[in-house]
Amino acid sequence: MTSASVRPVMDSESGADASSTFLRQIDEIVPILKANAAETEKLRRLPDASIQALTDAGVFRAGMPKRWGGTEIDPVTWYEAVVRIGTACPSSAWIAGVVGGHSWHAAMFPDEAQHDLWAKGEDVRIATSFAPTGKVERVKGGFQLSGRWKFLSGVDHSEWIIVGGIVPDDGNGPEYRSFMLPASGFAIDQDSWQVEGLQGTGSKEVDIDCFVPEYRTQTIEEVYNGTEPGKVLNTGPIFQLPWLSRFSYAVAMPAVGALQGAIDAFIEDNRSRVSALTHKAAAENTTLHVRLAEASIIARDTRARIVTTWSDMYETVKAGGQISAEARVRCRFEGAYAVAQCLDAAMKIFQISGGGVMDKSKPFQRYLRDIMGMRNHPFNVYETWAPLHSSALLGSPPAPPLMRHSMGCLL
Template identity: 30%
Template sequence: MSAGTDPASKPDTGLVPVAEKVRLLAAEHAAAADRDRRLAPEVVGALREAGFARHFVAAGLGGSQGSFTELSRAVQIVGEACASTAWCASLAALSSRFAAHLPAEGHQEIWGESADTFVVTGQPPMGKASVVDGGHRLSGRWTYVSGADFAEWALLCGVVAGDGEPQARFFALPRKSFTVLETWDSVGMKATSSHSVVVDDVFVPQHLSYDRTDMLTGRNSWSDVASHNVPFQAVGGLTFIVPAIGAAQGALNACVTALTGKKLSTSAGIDLVRASAQIESARLLVEQNTAVLDDRAFTPELMARNERNAAYSADTLVEAVGALVRAAGTSGLSEKGALQRFWRDVVGAASHVALRFETASARTYPAALLGT
């Protein structure tokens, strides 16, 4: 297949229509979630029931074995109501995809009883591990682990010291093996529960660990499911830009509501039109990315383009929501209104390291363009 294959041709698991129900529930709880800095239990339950956590889990384990295109569309729908809910939905799906690199016995331990298990990920190698009989012992503290409040398993990266070069590995731990410290205090994406996870000298058996290189290269020795064999670079910042697109659309909707019935100035009209085009362009760029992933078009050029698209979209969305706040005027900054919340959420999402030009596309896209 080419990277231009129609996304509508991808297998449909039914996640998109169910996401509309999650959007409606998330909208009811969005203001409270922002105030309380956590998702309501009803919303977490709705994410589970909708199938976000099982989206990339193998069908043989009761999972949906879905596509990146379908997940992206569903997350954007949820993001129109609550960016934090969409962020957790996206991370729940992608974290399960990371966990699929574990040995088969690990798959059974995590998903044997339910494909809807919530897995969270600490990607930076912030822990230290030592080799022991049957596995490793792990200690460390991982910051910004989104969804930590309701996580049932955590997939955490640590460095294993040995006689040779240190090796980075991922370790899967059940909830009883780690502690959550409520350290998340960002003014945006408040309800993502992106807290710190602490592990203190915990034994991790061999079947709950794998070499980080497997995730980076997309090499999976234990699963032939297409979505489990995707290079990390190809995914790029997709996990984080998709909730931001939904939130930006939510900001546009809130701005239109605020301006309805008012006399529209020329400058406000220009801001509104430009912002709507910027949001739509970000959505189209992300559709390019998901087509690459679902069509398995993992050329260096297309993978670098995926990184570029995500970083560029983040910058564009920040500009767009700023213009929407300007267009709405003073009313757009009302704490009782949704627009200022979406504005904060988009800015917060865009600050993620995976969406920064200097840490993503700037490293790879020039080389792809120049053929070096």
């Protein structure tokens, strides 16, 4: 099957029909992504065919506003799609979750910025780097950016990027902002992504020397107060969901898919494997039975959290409610904790897979290395979020004060 056979989601479809159509399209491209997984790793980015398959399946329109031709797919469906992609190719799932999710973030920017992105009616991909490693200077009409930013997943296939930077003190203290700029404003360092896990994400570094107009920026204060200008324009319920809660699951659910992919690869190998030491079938090993059973339950339970967490959040915003601080920190913790659980489960079955599992031709070792890479993302260090979650459980709801210079105040 080729990606050209995938039918785009139609705006006229109901929410339920659009969701089922979207997942059907994802299922149709899973074989393509799986077949390209080894090449993805070799290239250190997604092959063009994989990007085209994701595009044809509607991945990069799922978070776009309908007024620009997007589909505004509900979060339960969205994260389930990321998991399904991860069973085939974890790097592809990372790009789907992260780059695919950035269209939602861009919808929070002013209308003029959105017009720059989507007025031509095209699928637009956006890479990001929120660590403020470059220099920002306030100039007439906007800001001048210069320097280097790191870890822009999918940047080779992105027409735009959003980067974080700190505006120098103008009397009210330094201010953190997000800045949106086109491909003409940056150069990719093609040798900057030399890693052993998530190789195919192409999370490379860029050098920037670019003017960014004021309207293509977003302040921390807007996000903290929920007053992003895009919310006035894009009124669908998905745009009322918390930004960093969405992002936390975008970098967590690829691990859930990768664990299932690793389990599937493990089962395929061990159905016929015979121990060179005991000459017995590996499938008769009782230790293998225990490890496989444990890993399978972890894969199932972490996946089930999507429905539990995001159905509640989605119903809350559909009813006009606000997501509580307690729910946000729980979401942040459970997403990160799921990644740790997936890595532990994958390691347990790796330890009884035999020496042959380390052969580069075996897909299991790729799944394992990719989950290792995911575990090291700052949002996936669950130990960071445990104190916030535990404090809420103990009766001290988190209420961080506004810090204009840092993302650290955002829940």
